[in-house]
Amino acid sequence: MEKKVLLAEEQPEFGAGFLKALTMSPADVVNLMKDSGIRGRGGAGFPVGFKWELASAAVSEVKFVVCNADEGEPGTFKDRVLLENYSERLIEGMAVAGYSIGSSIGIIYLRAEYSYLMPVINKARERMTANGLLGKNIQNTEYTFDVEIRLGAGAYVCGEETALLESLEGKSGLPRNKPPYPVTSGYQDMPTVVNNVETLCAIPHIVLNGAHWYAELGLGECSGTKLFSVSGDVERPGVYELSMGSPLKELLGLAGAVDVQAVQVGGASGRTVSGSDLDQPLSFKGLPPGGSVIVFNNSVEMMGVLENFMEFFVHESCGQCTPCREGLPQLQRAVQDIVSGDVGSMEELKNYFTLTEVMKATSKCGLGQTAANCFVDIVTGFAEFHHENYQSHRRGSDE
Amino acid sequence: MARRAEEIVTEAVGQFGNSRESIIQILTRVNNELSYVPPEAVSEIAAVTGLTEAEVFSVVSFYSFFSSRPRGRNIIRICSTISCAMAGQGEILQALTDEFGVEPFETTENNRITIETTPCIGLCDQAPAMLVNGEPHVKLTPERACEIVRRLK
Numbered sequence A: 001m002e003k004k005v006l007l008a009e010e011q012p013e014f015g016a017g018f019l020k021a022l023t024m025s026p027a028d029v030v031n032l033m034k035d036s037g038i039r040g041r042g043g044a045g046f047p048v049g050f051k052w053e054l055a056s057a058a059v060s061e062v063k064f065v066v067c068n069a070d071e072g073e074p075g076t077f078k079d080r081v082l083l084e085n086y087s088e089r090l091i092e093g094m095a096v097a098g099y100s101i102g103s104s105i106g107i108i109y110l111r112a113e114y115s116y117l118m119p120v121i122n123k124a125r126e127r128m129t130a131n132g133l134l135g136k137n138i139q140n141t142e143y144t145f146d147v148e149i150r151l152g153a154g155a156y157v158c159g160e161e162t163a164l165l166e167s168l169e170g171k172s173g174l175p176r177n178k179p180p181y182p183v184t185s186g187y188q189d190m191p192t193v194v195n196n197v198e199t200l201c202a203i204p205h206i207v208l209n210g211a212h213w214y215a216e217l218g219l220g221e222c223s224g225t226k227l228f229s230v231s232g233d234v235e236r237p238g239v240y241e242l243s244m245g246s247p248l249k250e251l252l253g254l255a256g257a258v259d260v261q262a263v264q265v266g267g268a269s270g271r272t273v274s275g276s277d278l279d280q281p282l283s284f285k286g287l288p289p290g291g292s293v294i295v296f297n298n299s300v301e302m303m304g305v306l307e308n309f310m311e312f313f314v315h316e317s318c319g320q321c322t323p324c325r326e327g328l329p330q331l332q333r334a335v336q337d338i339v340s341g342d343v344g345s346m347e348e349l350k351n352y353f354t355l356t357e358v359m360k361a362t363s364k365c366g367l368g369q370t371a372a373n374c375f376v377d378i379v380t381g382f383a384e385f386h387h388e389n390y391q392s393h394r395r396g397s398d399e
Numbered sequence B: 001m002a003r004r005a006e007e008i009v010t011e012a013v014g015q016f017g018n019s020r021e022s023i024i025q026i027l028t029r030v031n032n033e034l035s036y037v038p039p040e041a042v043s044e045i046a047a048v049t050g051l052t053e054a055e056v057f058s059v060v061s062f063y064s065f066f067s068s069r070p071r072g073r074n075i076i077r078i079c080s081t082i083s084c085a086m087a088g089q090g091e092i093l094q095a096l097t098d099e100f101g102v103e104p105f106e107t108t109e110n111n112r113i114t115i116e117t118t119p120c121i122g123l124c125d126q127a128p129a130m131l132v133n134g135e136p137h138v139k140l141t142p143e144r145a146c147e148i149v150r151r152l153k
């Protein structure tokens, strides 16, 4: 169901959620998040209350709240829309996070591609400061909080939270080993909460309206609303806000998709869904609800789409670990071979699928672990094998 | 007249400080103003932050917005990801490379323009899209894209 909260026309006053949080104890704010059932909106879906509880339990003079505004997953632009229109809500959410974990420093990591949004975000910060919502001893309390904005410089992998922290530290964005997790050892080895733009924008609404209200916004077991960026073959591309757990079909109806051959859900690292399978829900248990939804009508050559995605991953792999660095170019070559009919045998094809398993199981970070999803989905569901050689082997194979 | 790299670094250090965590911000200033990061900038940043030149250079080479080779005064980044590709990005790239006589990642002889391709820039709802010196241009046609680039200084 379409349900507008973050994007609602009637918005609570900026700062109201934070002011209310200041009247609660930090532990109560954490509990509120736990009760609301909110999970991270950046893709991985880690429970927010649990993350904040861990960071608040970590003993340290200095802690950080980091906003992940690196939005690099192909096909997503919902964070851009939030930054353009709701930067104050975002900073307010960061202030609430900071208050609940005991941090006075927030950092927004903004992808270089969005550097033109710097003035908008800076202005939001200035307005918050002018209204006494940022700075020293906010509203005459003990609490002090401020935010700064730092730019990335063009690297998809820096959206991965530990790579992002490395980048903030002025290094190449190479994902770290986990554990330790950022909640205990994050930016400059200090306890750090990293949350997505959309997650942080939802926080003030939860503080104002309560955990139960938020939980009820979702369908079934799901909590809250979710923003989806829809592009590709649709009449009305754009950002839509729906109850978490809504079926993909409903979103496609809103955006005006017809003649659907396939939908890429969750970006290049997500899943490729066939046009005959659109009843599935968008949720952490269903189709990946990260936010990117790209629609392909029946005129699209899906193997060409796969080539485009593979090129992306080969370009964006940080090269730190072997399965990802070496596996991706192999898969890229496999796609070209399948298209040109050069995959010699069923055996060879099976080897590529084994490689996808190896990458999933042994890559260091989410990039390498998910990059082969589209290969599996598209080759399985959409590739045509009319090569004679392949045919004869297939007939001769034991399947 | 372009400012010297050292001057830009000094100014950026004044704003961001000289600790390691500032170097991407400092490099961004240099890269934006000079269109690339010259060796003098790497040396200067290494000197003021106490890092080795190799450490600074490895950061320059990691991030795709930074270049250690000179580029044109204007940098065109055309999104090459799927939503833009389906909306005609290929024709736009072709029109630009034809009109300005350069391949992607090359610079025109008068040092005016470098055309690059880049992964999704988050404007897929208004595809095809490009960034010109960081500013977004959307819903492009080959004619409009050429017109925008023609007008650059």
Ligand SMILES: Cc1cc2nc3c(=O)[nH]c(=O)nc-3n(C[C@H](O)[C@H](O)[C@H](O)COP(=O)(O)O)c2cc1C
Pocket: A039, A040, A041, A042, A043, A044, A045, A046, A068, A069, A070, A071, A072, A073, A156, A157, A158, A159, A160, A161, A162, A194, A195, A196, A197, A199, A200, A365, A366, A367
């Ligand atoms: C390759 C890769 C790219 C990612 N890119 C982003 C991103 O652009 N934005 C984001 O919020 N999370 C991204 N994530 C997820 C982050 O690692 C992290 O889970 C998230 O920022 C946590 O915030 P949340 O719990 O509020 O979602 C990415 C993960 C991987 C593996």
Ligand code: SF4
Pocket: A157, A174, A175, A316, A317, A318, A319, A320, A321, A322, A324, A325, A363, A364, A365, A366, A367, A368, A369
């Ligand atoms: S999986 Fe890929 S992106 Fe992630 S650390 Fe390994 S090489 Fe880098």
Ligand code: FES
Pocket: A074, A075, A076, B079, B080, B081, B082, B083, B084, B085, B119, B120, B121, B122, B123, B124, B127, B128, B129
């Ligand atoms: S695909 Fe081009 S902006 Fe996203």
